[in-house]
Every structure is written in C-alpha cells, then in structure tokens.
Amino acid sequence: MVAVDLEGPYEPRVRRADLGATGVTSDLGRGLQGSEPRMFRWERSIPLRGSAAALCNNLSVLQLPARNLTYFGVVHGPSAQLLSAAPEGVPLAQRQLHAKEGAGVSPPLITQVHWCVLPFRVLLVLTSHRGIQMYESNGYTMVYWHALDSGDASPVQAVFARGIAASGHFICVGTWSGRVLVFDIPAKGPNIVLSEELAGHQTPITDIATEPAQGQDCVADMVTADDSGLLCVWRSGPEFTLLTRIPGFGVPCPSVQLWQGIIAAGYGNGQVHLYEAATGNLHVQINAHARAICALDLAPEVGKLLSAGEDTFVHIWKLSRSPESGYIEVEHCHGECVSDTQLCGARFCDSSGSSFAVTGYDLAEIRRFSSV
Secondary structure, X not given: OEEXXXXXXXXXXXXXXXXXXXXXXXXXXXXXXXXXXXXXXXXXXXXXXXXXXXXXXXOEEEEEHHHOEEEEEEEXXXXXXXXXXXXXXXXXXXEEEEOOOOOOXXXXXXXXXXXXXXXXXXXXXXXXXXEEEEEXXXXXXXXXXXXXXXXXXXXXXXXXXXXXXXXXOEEEEEEOOOEEEEEEOOOOOOOOEEEEEEEOOXXXXXXXXXXXXXXXXXXXXXXXXXXXXXXXXXXXXXXXXXXXXXXXXXXXXXXXEEEOOEEEEEOOOOEEEEEEOOOOOEEEEEEXXXXXXXXXXXXXXXXEEEEEEOOOEEEEEEEEEOOOOOOEEEEEEEEEEOOOOEEEEEEEOOOOOOEEEEEEEOOOEEEEEEEO
C-alpha cells in the first residue's frame, strides 16, 4: 500500500505504511508520481436563488454538447434548483423542483438531485425524506414516484433515500435502511418498475458509483457506500450479484467513484482510499484533506479524480496503472482553496476534466474553474 500526505495544496509526498496494522501487501514506495500542477482559473460564477444545503455530493452536472449547454442541480432545503448555462457561465434559465408532499406537517427535505444517463434516455432523479421522484432530463415532466415505506423504521429513525446512480437500463437508489432499490427503466414512457432490492448494508447508504460493464464476465461495475464506511462491490445484470465487501474502519464514506476497476472512496477523516474492485484490496491511501471529504468525481476519459473537503480545498488527481506491475498509481495534479467556504459539492463539467464546479454551504453561487 502507498500512503500519501498533503502538507499543502501542491506538496504531495509518499510515506511507508504500517503493513502489520493493515495487512496490505502491495508494492511500497510506488504509486505516487510527481508533476507540475496543472493550474485552473476561476471563471464566472453562476448565481443561485439560495445557498446550497450542507449535504455531501450536493451538485449534479449534465453536459449537453449538442446544445452547447450545461445543466446544474443543487439542493436547497425542500427544493432543488435547476440551472442551465452557456459555456462561458452565462445563466440561461433557472427553476425549482419541490419534493412530493406526504401526510407530514412540514415540507419534506430533499437529500439529493442527480442526472442519470441511461443508454436510451436521461432522467433527473430527486430523493427526499418522502420518496424518489424521476423526471425527464429538463425537470418539467415527472414520470415516476416511489414512496418510501417507513414500516421498518423505529420512531426515532429518519426515513430518506440517498445515493443515486445509473447502471445499464437500471437506476439504483440507496435508502436509510441500507437497502438499495433497483428500478428497471424502459426506453421511453413512465412504465418504471422496482425490479430488485439489494441487501448488503446495515446502515444508511451514502453514495453509489457505477461504470459500464463492457461485456466482461464477473466484472465489478457498481459499488455502494454507507455511513459505517462499508463498501459493497456488485456485478449488475438482470439480477445484481454481491461480489465482495470492503470493511469500514469507524468513519463514514460520504462519496465513492469507480473507474476501470479502481474504486476511489472518500472518508470522513479526509482520506481517499484506492481499492482494486475485483478483489477489494487496498492499494493507495491518500491523506488528501484536513477535514471530512464531501464529494468525489471522475473524468472518465482521462482518469482524473476530483476530491473536495470541508477544509475548503479541492484537489485533482490522475489515476493510472503501472504497465509493468499493474499496480494503481496516483499523481497529484492541482490543488485549489475556495477560501471561507464549507464545500458540499464538486463535479467535473466535462469528461476530460478540463473544468469543474463547486458549491458551498451559505454560498449563493456555483463557482466554476477551467484549465489555463
């Protein structure tokens, strides 16, 4: 295992890990490659009607190259703000979605908003303390509503859905109980069906990550994370199969990503761990942030990993594999301080990782950065 410390935004270094404590037997002294930082500049911000809620992963981005537009989604209490912007950041339209109300006195709080890109359509998924709402990509037409069943919850237990990802023609959504709901999505129309419930967690789901299976057998193409830090690795299909569990270590895992068989998991202690998805083995441990990580994202074309923490820093890493050994390697590319801001969301704005955006609690704008 390789352990990486950051003493400043551009000062990654390698230290040897205690294998006796971890039991990890990967190659020491490898895995981190130094480079000159790739600088990003602060672009025009996009104003919000209200600040982002203090929720992890509180930013969703959908790029529409054919229309030269980018959609942004941010949660603010009982509403979700949807914005469209031109490439230079000029806001073109903004609207709000509200959680479907139930029998409660107060309006339900939204926990996440996320665009799911399926092979044949794009749906906007909104989760709340009441249920799961699915819309056409522009947010104007609701095509499905799933109410959460609170029958198994104790009187003091909060009921909610959180963690959203698309896998093939399925959309997977996590719940407070630790179960993951799998919805079968038709090519068009509202005939969406709850096809399966996955049981692998005992605590609330925090995040779900997927990647295309590319026709391989026994491939790990989905990972789920929970409040205890446990990761479950799955193979998708007509029936989802649990392949392996990666135990937690006493801190939650708010955000997780999956790229070419590499699991990147961000934890509440500021660390990023890189695991081999097929085996669950830990390869790299990065002490990336001084406080809890609130968001991870991946630029799949180039293998760039974006991490944002409550320490006001955003870091960009380059993931790869050694051609000789196959070990996972990581290169620190850039660090950015968003001063006086408790970050809560961060996403790349394109698949090549040349631009990204962040949201912060009590910050009434989306801040955008692009490469110089």
